[in-house]
Amino acid sequence: MASALESSARAAAHLRRSELRNLALVLPVLVYLGVFYAYPVAAMMFRSVSEPHWTLDNFAQIFAEPVFLQVLWLTARISLVVTLAALLLGYPVAYVLARLERSKSNLLMILVLVPFWSSILVRTYAWMVLLGREGIVNQILLWLGLIESPLRLLNTTFAVYVAMVHVLLPFMILPLYGVLRGLDENLLRAAQSLGAGPTAVFREVLLPLSLPGVSAGCLLVFILALGFFITPALVGGPRDLMIAVLIQQQVDLLNWPFASALAVVLLAAALLVFAVFMRILGVERAFGQVRT
Amino acid sequence: MRTGPRRIPVCLAALVAVVLLYLIFPILIIVPLSLSSALYLSFPPPSLSLQWYRNFFSRSDWLDAAWLSIWVGALVMVLATLLGTPAAIGLVRGRFRGRKAINAFILSPLIAPAIIVAIGIYFFYARIGLVGNPMALVLAHTGLAVPFVVINVSATLYGFDRRLEQAALSLGATPWRAFWQVMLPIIRPGVMAGAVFAFISSFDELIVALFISGSTAVTLPRKMWQSIRFEIDPTIAAVSTLLIVFTGALFVTAELLRRRSQRLRTTAGAAVPA
Numbered sequence: 291m292a293s294a295l296e297s298s299a300r301a302a303a304h305l306r307r308s309e310l311r312n313l314a315l316v317l318p319v320l321v322y323l324g325v326f327y328a329y330p331v332a333a334m335m336f337r338s339v340s341e342p343h344w345t346l347d348n349f350a351q352i353f354a355e356p357v358f359l360q361v362l363w364l365t366a367r368i369s370l371v372v373t374l375a376a377l378l379l380g381y382p383v384a385y386v387l388a389r390l391e392r393s394k395s396n397l398l399m400i401l402v403l404v405p406f407w408s409s410i411l412v413r414t415y416a417w418m419v420l421l422g423r424e425g426i427v428n429q430i431l432l433w434l435g436l437i438e439s440p441l442r443l444l445n446t447t448f449a450v451y452v453a454m455v456h457v458l459l460p461f462m463i464l465p466l467y468g469v470l471r472g473l474d475e476n477l478l479r480a481a482q483s484l485g486a487g488p489t490a491v492f493r494e495v496l497l498p499l500s501l502p503g504v505s506a507g508c509l510l511v512f513i514l515a516l517g518f519f520i521t522p523a524l525v526g527g528p529r530d531l532m533i534a535v536l537i538q539q540q541v542d543l544l545n546w547p548f549a550s551a552l553a554v555v556l557l558a559a560a561l562l563v564f565a566v567f568m569r570i571l572g573v574e575r576a577f578g579q580v581r582t
Numbered sequence: 583m584r585t586g587p588r589r590i591p592v593c594l595a596a597l598v599a600v601v602l603l604y605l606i607f608p609i610l611i612i613v614p615l616s617l618s619s620a621l622y623l624s625f626p627p628p629s630l631s632l633q634w635y636r637n638f639f640s641r642s643d644w645l646d647a648a649w650l651s652i653w654v655g656a657l658v659m660v661l662a663t664l665l666g667t668p669a670a671i672g673l674v675r676g677r678f679r680g681r682k683a684i685n686a687f688i689l690s691p692l693i694a695p696a697i698i699v700a701i702g703i704y705f706f707y708a709r710i711g712l713v714g715n716p717m718a719l720v721l722a723h724t725g726l727a728v729p730f731v732v733i734n735v736s737a738t739l740y741g742f743d744r745r746l747e748q749a750a751l752s753l754g755a756t757p758w759r760a761f762w763q764v765m766l767p768i769i770r771p772g773v774m775a776g777a778v779f780a781f782i783s784s785f786d787e788l789i790v791a792l793f794i795s796g797s798t799a800v801t802l803p804r805k806m807w808q809s810i811r812f813e814i815d816p817t818i819a820a821v822s823t824l825l826i827v828f829t830g831a832l833f834v835t836a837e838l839l840r841r842r843s844q845r846l847r848t849t850a851g852a853a854v855p856a
Contacts, residue, residue: 330699404606404830411788
């Protein structure tokens with residue numbers, strides 16, 4: 291009896307020691323991220339209410355001036371449209387790739403992965419070349435006789451959409467593909483044999499089963515789109531001011547407290563979206579599926 | 583999901599082909615542009631020439647930027663691997679409270695809007711006089727690169743058979759030796775894949791560099807940004823082509839390492855019958 295207690299106490303002590311060791315392995319990275327990531331971001335956020343003195347004026351300014359409200363609204367609208375477009379274009383691709391044999395789908399997947407790997411700067415530059423006044427798209431349209439004079443494509447909202455969807459599409463396709471690959475095809479066949487048409491199979495079986503992938507993809511694309519900087523800065527027009535570009539401009543103008551307030555709004559929006567997806571759509575489950 | 587009896591409808595296949603073309607075409611179009619003999623961007627190129635590549639390799643501002651990016655990336659790779667590998671081990675094995683929250687915190691740089699991190703670090707560095715310092719760039723990039731190491735090492739660790747390590751310990755090996763001679767050889771491909779991703783994440787990073795590199799620590803993405811904005815000439819197409827090939831090769835390496843780690847995992851599992 292006594293020895294049993296003693297050994298269980300020893301086991302508990304051993305467990306505590308090994309847990310302390312595990313914690314010690316994580317500690318360096320926590321300290322590092324604390325100093326070079328969390329502290330700077332926290333200090334920046336603190337600046338938004340503490341400068342020039344304790345005040346909420348920086349936030350009041352965002353919501354009082356139509357120009358800034360416009361930026362918030364535009365950022366939300368572009369992110370939403372980009373997410374929906376990526377879903378509409380990405381779902382068929384993920385579905386077809388998931389139905390093909392592995393060897394074929396791996397080959398076609400290269401077409402998704404190569405853009406995914408290339409830097410955003412390179413891809414945005416490619417769109418500047420394609421959409422410019424003398425660019426390839428205009429030349430093709432002229433050659434086809436569809437237009438008489440070159441269209442203004444670059445530095446428009448249209449360019450922002452086209453380039454942002456291009457950059458973010460792989461973030462939609464990859465989680466969708468992961469979920470659709472793991473799906474049991476027999477379920478679709480069963481629905482078919484019970485008389486369901488293609489639309490019913492999609493609506494009643496495929497879509498509900500792939501929902502974790504849909505929500506993971508939409509969450510990734512939407513949050514990344516909210517903070518997008520490089521693409522709207524290069525291919526957007528002066529009126530296509532997204533929040534990240536506005537933040538950079540304000541930093542350049544040395545309006546640091548105001549830039550900080552904008553950053554707080556952006557972070558709050560991203561966290562809100564994250565929380566909503568977590569609650570309603572069970573994204574955690576989705577990320578679990580993506581891993582396998 | 584496997585190939586079913588029903589064939590994929592033609593209109594669906596056509597739609598998918600168009601989307602895949604949309605994804606790959608802009609990447610492919612850069613290559614002929616970089617080989618153009620024209621002095622400005624025109625398509626199709628009047629004739630082929632390597633002048634823009636020569637321009638890149640003969641201009642010191644481009645080469646300096648490329649070297650700086652490679653150096654910064656290499657240091658970030660080393661630091662992030664040294665910080666991330668033990669953290670992944672502690673997180674996968676640990677059962678301590680707050681483990682999930684800590685994991686989420688370590689991975690959060692992946693999804694946090696880059697502009698927020700960038701201005702936070704910029705204000706911090708401006709106060710302590712680190713703007714324009716290459717080492718400061720390394721320190722900032724390392725924080726953003728650590729999640730890639732943690733993710734890749736964790737993935738290999740989930741398949742690691744702990745009995746191998748316990749066997750080493752029971753045969754009298756010190757914990758350090760058990761790690762070095764038993765665990766590390768098995769998780770090495772995951773560690774290396776994480777290291778490659780860490781390198782690329784720094785090598786490609788623009789937004790933080792835009793704020794903190796000043797005029798003295800101009801990285802390649804930063805130089806490209808300036809060039810795209812102010813001097814559009816086809817040199818940038820040549821640089822882009824080189825980058826696509828370079829990062830593509832790195833990603834293929836990382837992917838091969840990941841596959842290798844999966845294979846090693848299964849053979850290691852087979853070596854110790856359950």
